[in-house]
Each structure stands twice: as structure tokens, then as C-alpha cells.
Amino acid sequence: MRKEFTISSRGTNILASPIEYLKGVGPQRAELLQKELGIFTFKDLLEHFPYRHIDRTKVSLIREINPGTDFIQIAGRITSVGIMGEKRAKRLVAEIRDSSGILELTWFQGITWIEKMLSIGSTYRVFGKVSFFQGSAQMTHPEIEPVTEEANTGRNFLEPVYSTTEKLKARGLGARQIAKLTQSLFMHLSEKELPENLPDYVLQPLQLVPRYRALSHIHFPPSTEAWEQAMNRLKFEEFFIAQLRMHLVKAKRHRYSRGVVFGQVGDIFNTFYEKYLPFELTGAQKRVIKEIRKDTGSGKQMNRLLQGDVGSGKTIVALLVMLLAADNGYQSCLMAPTEILARQHFAGLTRLLKDLPVNIRILTGTTKAAERRAILKGLEQGEVQLLVGTHAVIEDTVQFKNLGIAIVDEQHRFGVAQRAKLWAKAAIPPHMLVMTATPIPRTLAMTAYGDLDYSVMDELPPNRKPILTVHRYETARSQVMGFIKAEIEKGRQAYIVFPLIEESEKLDYENLMKGYENVKAYFPEPKYWMSMVHGRQTTDIRETNMQRFKNHDTHIMVATTVIEVGVDVPNASVMVIENAEKFGLSQLHQLRGRVGRGAEKSFCILLTSSKLNNDATERLKTMCETTDGFKVAEKDLELRGPGDIEGTRQSGVLNFKLANILADRQWLEAAREVAEKIAENDPDLSSAENLRLKEYLQSLQGKTAWSKIS
Ligand code: ADP
Numbered sequence: 001m002r003k004e005f006t007i008s009s010r011g012t013n014i015l016a017s018p019i020e021y022l023k024g025v026g027p028q029r030a031e032l033l034q035k036e037l038g039i040f041t042f043k044d045l046l047e048h049f050p051y052r053h054i055d056r057t058k059v060s061l062i063r064e065i066n067p068g069t070d071f072i073q074i075a076g077r078i079t080s081v082g083i084m085g086e087k088r089a090k091r092l093v094a095e096i097r098d099s100s101g102i103l104e105l106t107w108f109q110g111i112t113w114i115e116k117m118l119s120i121g122s123t124y125r126v127f128g129k130v131s132f133f134q135g136s137a138q139m140t141h142p143e144i145e146p147v148t149e150e151a152n153t154g155r156n157f158l159e160p161v162y163s164t165t166e167k168l169k170a171r172g173l174g175a176r177q178i179a180k181l182t183q184s185l186f187m188h189l190s191e192k193e194l195p196e197n198l199p200d201y202v203l204q205p206l207q208l209v210p211r212y213r214a215l216s217h218i219h220f221p222p223s224t225e226a227w228e229q230a231m232n233r234l235k236f237e238e239f240f241i242a243q244l245r246m247h248l249v250k251a252k253r254h255r256y257s258r259g260v261v262f263g264q265v266g267d268i269f270n271t272f273y274e275k276y277l278p279f280e281l282t283g284a285q286k287r288v289i290k291e292i293r294k295d296t297g298s299g300k301q302m303n304r305l306l307q308g309d310v311g312s313g314k315t316i317v318a319l320l321v322m323l324l325a326a327d328n329g330y331q332s333c334l335m336a337p338t339e340i341l342a343r344q345h346f347a348g349l350t351r352l353l354k355d356l357p358v359n360i361r362i363l364t365g366t367t368k369a370a371e372r373r374a375i376l377k378g379l380e381q382g383e384v385q386l387l388v389g390t391h392a393v394i395e396d397t398v399q400f401k402n403l404g405i406a407i408v409d410e411q412h413r414f415g416v417a418q419r420a421k422l423w424a425k426a427a428i429p430p431h432m433l434v435m436t437a438t439p440i441p442r443t444l445a446m447t448a449y450g451d452l453d454y455s456v457m458d459e460l461p462p463n464r465k466p467i468l469t470v471h472r473y474e475t476a477r478s479q480v481m482g483f484i485k486a487e488i489e490k491g492r493q494a495y496i497v498f499p500l501i502e503e504s505e506k507l508d509y510e511n512l513m514k515g516y517e518n519v520k521a522y523f524p525e526p527k528y529w530m531s532m533v534h535g536r537q538t539t540d541i542r543e544t545n546m547q548r549f550k551n552h553d554t555h556i557m558v559a560t561t562v563i564e565v566g567v568d569v570p571n572a573s574v575m576v577i578e579n580a581e582k583f584g585l586s587q588l589h590q591l592r593g594r595v596g597r598g599a600e601k602s603f604c605i606l607l608t609s610s611k612l613n614n615d616a617t618e619r620l621k622t623m624c625e626t627t628d629g630f631k632v633a634e635k636d637l638e639l640r641g642p643g644d645i646e647g648t649r650q651s652g653v654l655n656f657k658l659a660n661i662l663a664d665r666q667w668l669e670a671a672r673e674v675a676e677k678i679a680e681n682d683p684d685l686s687s688a689e690n691l692r693l694k695e696y697l698q699s700l701q702g703k704t705a706w707s708k709i710s
């Protein structure tokens with residue numbers, strides 16, 4: 001993937017120069033640098049930051065070397081030099097002696113040159129990595145230089161160490177050579193090439209050092225403190241620029257975007273609310289609906305993320321919003337990530353709307369051709385008011401007469417591009433409501449979704465008993481099965497879930513079948529009935545099996561993770577997760593959310609083998625300790641790191657070079673605060689004090705695709 005060079009209006013930007021033109025690189029090494037490290041330009045090299053520094057002012061004694069020694073610097077007199085071995089084993093061996101001992105130095109390459117440089121009796125400074133050969137310490141290919149007055153001045157105190165690869169090393173581009181290249185890069189750079197990009201009023205209160213100094217000190221710090229200051233400055237900058245861009249996008253959208261207006265609450269909404277709503281809304285549901293009503297009535301396009309833990313009741317919110325659209329003469333659609341979920345939504349909504357004059361249809365990949373044609377026509381003519389569906393909804397052939405709002409359920413299954421497609425289905429972009437049950441820690445949300453408006457439903461419907469979660473080993477299987485029996489006695493139902501190990505569908509299937517037979521041995525027909533659903537079944541069969549469990553025709557549902565998202569059977573009170581150690585935290589939490597939906601006390605049993613690694617142990621412990629989705633998400637973030645959180649992986653917004661959204665939270669907060677204020681007060685960055693920012697952002701433009709929606 002070749003990046004584009006920016007040519008600034010002031011002429012060729014030195015930082016955009018291809019890396020091959022840097023002294024000491026050339027075409028061949030350039031190609032390797034590109035392939036191995038993604039370094040295409042001077043700028044890329046500048047941003048190839050060292051991962052640590054070595055203190056070269058420190059000279060150790062040979063006696064201090066021990067098996068734990070890594071890189072070390074010593075100084076002493078050379079006492080012998082000689083060539084040993086032949087052909088491939090040919091090497092130069094020298095001995096260096098200080099007041100405390102003797103160390104052997106070995107070179108396999110550059111022998112002639114080094115031999116010439118070494119003179120017995122003279123003093124040298126040696127730096128390198130210690131290795132042990134047959135119990136005695138030695139250094140292979142150390143750096144060595146004569147100790148002279150000159151060599152003692154002007155050296156860097158802390159030497160940068162860069163990541164590199166075997167291939168690069170083989171071509172003479174080890175960590176030290178990269179340091180040399182970087183050094184020669186800085187010969188071309190001054191404050192002119194790396195001008196300050198943050199306003200003074202941002203820098204001063206936070207005591208951030210200037211940009212040029214930071215970039216130079218991150219590579220070649222004169223002291224540890226200087227390096228720390230450079231790090232702080234650059235971490236802040238990373239967070240800040242990302243946040244600012246997002247907040248500017250958001251501010252722009254708020255100012256300029258046109259949105260369809262849902263100006264009134266009409267008959268459909270009111271009748272439903274008064275006559276057919278099966279329960280009192282929770283405070284959180286009411287609040288979110290109010291937020292959405294305000295947004296959709298404003299004449300601006302709404303782009304909102306709705307986060308609500310599993311079971312918090314997002315579906316009814318979606319329905320009410322769709323009815324609001326219908327009252328205002330607009331169509332709406334609700335997209336679900338799986339066919340099962342789409343069908344479940346459709347069935348549930350149809351039931352709720354059965355006495356209301358609302359035309360609701362479902363469109364999925366399995367919709368028959370004739371029916372599909374009829375639905376497409378109905379959509380184009382505006383007869384179909386509510387459309388429920390899967391990915392099928394975003395196909396190009398699906399055209400609406402006047403789509404007013406698109407709701408995406410369980411967003412982490414949808415990519416950015418897919419959402420953008422939905423967005424493009426009307427002249428005035430429809431409102432977007434993205435619903436997710438994957439609780440995202442606040443830190444992450446404000447980084448990844450900073451450009452969306454954001455609602456949280458932090459309240460579960462009343463009368464929910466908390467779910468008791470326990471961890472049991474495989475060896476306790478029969479007790480667990482006994483427990484399920486007791487629950488079934490009480491009229492309850494149970495799920496037993498098996499993991500999917502994506503690499504082998506066949507193995508998964510066999511694993512599931514074995515599991516099924518195993519469970520069945522405990523629960524013989526006709527006293528007990530079981531359903532099974534998995535990805536290999538046709539939709540019809542899967543649907544029938546789901547339905548049987550829902551209707552309480554069966555007691556136990558054995559399933560793979562196809563039931564992960566959104567399945568709603570309030571009478572189910574036990575969730576057994578087999579091989580629970582193989583699941584991620586957020587998945588475990590999602591699965592657990594399938595129970596505890598009715599008024600009965602519910603249980604989640606995590607079955608595992610007895611061999612558990614530390615991470616798995618932590619995950620299980622977290623699950624047993626809390627049912628709070630946000631706490632689970634925090635732990636997940638801590639254990640897996642931000643790059644792995646579902647739905648954010650491709651977005652790239654969390655891939656910071658230096659900053660870490662967990663460890664550097666305080667910088668993230670600071671950056672967000674400032675960015676928000678700027679976007680609010682000067683969204684065009686037209687004030688003089690924000691000129692630097694404006695120019696900098698313009699210089700970045702075109703380099704990163706920046707989509708209009710999250
Ligand atoms: P999720 O947010 O996970 O999508 P659902 O919308 O599926 O949650 O709702 C979970 C269950 O809670 C459903 O059975 C739903 O009917 C019920 N429910 C939703 N809101 C309320 C409420 N305010 N009071 C009582 N039950 C509710």
C-alpha cells in the first residue's frame with residue numbers, strides 16, 4: 001500500500017521525500033524498509049519511534065556481567081587480537097581487559113577492517129549485547145571505538161533502540177543503523193520543517209514542549225526528563241488531533257446537515273403508547289426517546305449511538321422511534337446482523353402492532369423472489385412503512401420512497417461502509433440510530449465514536465433478578481446437569497452453548513454433536529425435549545427449532561453462538577457455557593444476557609477444563625464478580641488492549657503510535673476537553689490563534705480517509 005506524497009503549496013515538502021533519497025538508503029534498502037517496516041518517506045522514518053533508549057554514559061565493569069545482562073558498555077585495553085577458524089567459521093577474536101576482568105569479543109564480518117582498527121595496548125569503549133557460550137560471557141559484533149578526547153564529546157547520552165527485522169538486519173539495517181539514518185534525517189530537519197501545530201493557549205497550561213523539540217527528543221533525548229516531556233507532548237498531540245477531527249466533523253454535521261423533520265407525535269405513536277405498550281417504560285428508555293425526539297425534530301440529521309446493556313430494552317425504543325417516523329409520513333428500517341434476529345424482531349414487532357394500521361415487512365437473503373418483488377415495489381411506492389431485515393436491506397436494488405430513519409441493531413456486526421450505504425438511500429440523509437449492547441468503556445467510546453451523539457441506557461427494566469454466575473470444572477458436569485433438571489422441574493428452560501472455533505467448521509460441528517449426545521444422555525425423551533440450533537442448518541430448520549424452544553415445547557436449547565445476539569426467551573433461567581475459557585469476555589457477557597429476562601432468578605454456569613491460563617482465569621473471575629456490562633467492558637479492554645475491541649479494529653481510530661488509551665487516560669481526557677471546546681467555539685478554525693491547527697489539519701487531508709459517519 002503506497003502512501004501518497006503531499007506536495008505543499010510552498011514547494012516540495014522534505015518530509016514527503018521518498019526514503020530512498022536519504023543518505024545511506026538507496027533503492028534496495030528503500031524497498032526493504034517499505035516492505036518490512038512500512039517506511040516509505042522521510043516522515044515515516046521520523047515516526048518510526050524508538051521503543052527504548054540505552055544509557056551510553058554508563059560504563060560498567062566486566063565483573064558486573066551476569067546471565068541477566070543484556071546490552072552493556074565497558075571500557076578497557078585490548079590485550080590480544082587474532083583470526084581463528086576457516087571459511088564460514090572464520091572469525092576475529094579479541095580480548096579486552098578492564099580493572100575487573102577479561103571479556104572475549106568476536107566478529108564474523110568486517111574482519112579486515114576491525115583488525116586494522118584494533119591495536120594491542122590501546123583503550124577502547126565497547127558496547128554490545130552479551131551472550132554466553134559454554135558458560136563464559138562474550139560479545140559478538142560489538143561496537144567498538146577508541147577512547148579519545150574527541151569521542152567523549154558530542155555523543156548522545158541516551159541512545160535510541162529501534163525495532164527492526166531479521167531481513168533488515170541482514171542488509172545492514174539493524175537498530176543502530178536505523179538510529180544513524182534517523183540522525184542523518186535530522187540533519188535535514190529544523191523547526192521550519194516541523195513547525196508547531198498546536199496553539200500556544202493549548203501548550204502553555206499543559207506545559208507541553210514545542211513540537212520540533214519533542215520530535216527530536218523522542219529520538220535523541222539529552223536526558224530522561226527530556227524524553228518524558230517529549231512523550232507527553234506527542235501523546236497529547238496524537239489524542240488531540242484525533243479528537244479534534246472528530247469533534248469538527250460532528251460540529252459541521254450539527255451546523256450544516258439537513259435532516260428530515262419528525263415534527264409531531266401523531267396517532268400511531270400515541271395509540272400504541274396508550275393502548276398497546278405492554279409495560280411502563282424505564283426512566284432510561286424515556287430519556288433516550290426524548291433525546292431522539294429532540295434530535296429528529298431539529299431539522300438536522302441525527303447520528304446517534306445508543307448503548308444499552310443486554311436486556312435494557314432497546315427494541316421498544318426502536319419501535320417507538322419508527323412509529324414516530326410513520327406519524328410524520330416517513331419510512332423506517334431496522335437492520336439486524338443475523339436472520340434469526342431479524343425474524344425475531346419482525347415477529348415481536350408484528351405482534352405488538354397487530355391492531356394498528358402499520359404496514360411492516362421483512363426482507364432477508366432468503367425472502368422468496370415473488371415476495372421480494374412485492375416488498376421492493378411497496379418500498380418504492382411508500383406503502384411499506386417499517387422494514388425489518390438483514391444485510392439484504394442495504395442492497396442497491398432496495399429503494400425507499402422516503403426513508404426517514406435507519407436503525408442498526410447490534411452495530412458491531414456492521415462495518416462503516418455498510419452504514420454509509422444505508423445513509424445514501426435518500427436525498428436527505430435519513431437519521432441514523434445505531435444500537436449496541438456491547439458496552440464500551442467511556443474512554444473508548446469517546447475515542448472511537450467521538451463524532452456520534454451518544455445515549456446510554458443504564459437501567460434495566462424492573463423486577464429483574466440479578467443473574468448468579470458460577471465457574472465449574474468439567475468434573476462437576478453431572479451436578480450441573482442435575483441443577484438444570486431441578487430448574488426444569490420448576491418450569492424453567494436452559495441454554496447450553498458450545499464455542500465456535502472459527503478455523504474449522506467441521507470440528508465445531510462434531511464438537512457440537514458430541515455435546516448434544518452427551519447432554520441428551522442426561523435428559524432422555526420423552527420426559528425431556530431438546531432443540532438444537534447451529535450455523536449449518538437451513539434458516540427454516542433453525543427457525544423451527546428456535547420457535548419450539550420459545551413456545552416451551554422443548555426444555556433445553558443446545559446451540560453454538562448463533563444465539564449470541566438478541567434472542568429473547570424470558571422463561572429460560574439457566575445458561576451453561578461449555579468451554580467457557582474459549583470465549584472472550586464480551587461474548588460471555590452477551591451470552592449471559594440471554595437469561596435473567598424474566599422475573600425468575602437466573603443462573604449462568606461457566607464450564608471449563610481444569611487447565612486455564614491466566615487470562616482465562618481473569619475472565620472467569622470477572623464474570624463471576626459482576627453483571628455490570630460496563631465493568632466487564634473495562635476489564636476486557638484491560639486484558640485485550642484497545643486494538644481488539646469488537647467493531648473498532650478496522651476503524652483504525654484506536655491505533656495510536658505512542659499513546660495508549662488506558663495508560664494515558666489523563667492525556668486523553670485533557671485532549672478531549674480542549675478539542676471539544678475548540679470545535680464548539682471555532683468550528684472553522686478561523687481565528688488567528690487556531691491558524692496553526694488549521695494548516696496542520698489541511699496538510700493531513702487526503703492522507704486518511706475520513707468518513708462522514710463513524
Ligand atoms: P435489548 O436491549 O437487549 O435488545 P430487548 O429490547 O430485547 O433488550 O428487551 C429485553 C426484554 O425486556 C424483552 O422481553 C422486553 O419485552 C422487555 N422489556 C423492555 N423494556 C421493558 C420495560 N420497560 N419493562 C419491562 N420489560 C421490558
Ligand code: MG
Pocket residue numbers: 314315409566
Ligand atoms: Mg436487542
